[in-house]
Amino acid sequence: MKKLLIVFALIPLVYGCSLQKDNSEQNIALIEKYVQSVENMDYKTMESLLDDNYFGFGPSYGDSIGKAQAVENWKENVQNLYKSIKYNKSRNTAVTINDGENKGEWVSNWGELHIVYKNDRGEVTIWANTIYLIENGKIVKSYTFYNEADALSQLGYVFINPNDL
Numbered sequence: 312m313k314k315l316l317i318v319f320a321l322i323p324l325v326y327g328c329s330l331q332k333d334n335s336e337q338n339i340a341l342i343e344k345y346v347q348s349v350e351n352m353d354y355k356t357m358e359s360l361l362d363d364n365y366f367g368f369g370p371s372y373g374d375s376i377g378k379a380q381a382v383e384n385w386k387e388n389v390q391n392l393y394k395s396i397k398y399n400k401s402r403n404t405a406v407t408i409n410d411g412e413n414k415g416e417w418v419s420n421w422g423e424l425h426i427v428y429k430n431d432r433g434e435v436t437i438w439a440n441t442i443y444l445i446e447n448g449k450i451v452k453s454y455t456f457y458n459e460a461d462a463l464s465q466l467g468y469v470f471i472n473p474n475d476l
Contacts, residue, residue, distance in 0.1 A: 334416055335405035338445045342403050342418045345443075345450065349396055354385040362449035369441075369455035394427040399436070416445045424457075428466075435465040 401422035
């Protein structure tokens with residue numbers, strides 16, 4: 312009987328230690344709300360979803376931006392550059408990295424974006440991927456990847472190799 316009591320006493324301890332809180336659904340919902348705010352060009356909601364210590368990287372290797380600058384850039388783009396942004400296809404997946412430099416709860420969003428520019432500047436369709444680090448229900452870091460040259464080509468820009476001049 313004593314052995315049986317010890318086993319039953321240990322079950323909650325073992326069960327509790329083996330469970331790790333899974334915030335995947337909440338984190339994906341946060342990113343879906345962020346994507347919706349991009350489509351709605353709602354930079355105020357975007358701002359509310361970013362942590363005060365937010366830092367974003369990309370799409371170019373040397374690009375980086377803090378929260379205040381990111382919000383100001385979006386505000387400027389909404390007012391002067393973008394007529395519309397639509398995620399034609401958008402998928403999210405959540406992953407938790409348990410150790411190392413990139414430890415944390417991440418959500419990766421990839422999609423096909425259709426962007427229409429104001430003043431008949433044109434429109435583009437691009438593949439984009441952004442990976443978000445989530446802490447305490449806020450986005451604290453992001454890495455964004457898309458082919459800037461493809462977007463510029465669709466807008467009519469021509470790339471010339473300087474060796475050909």
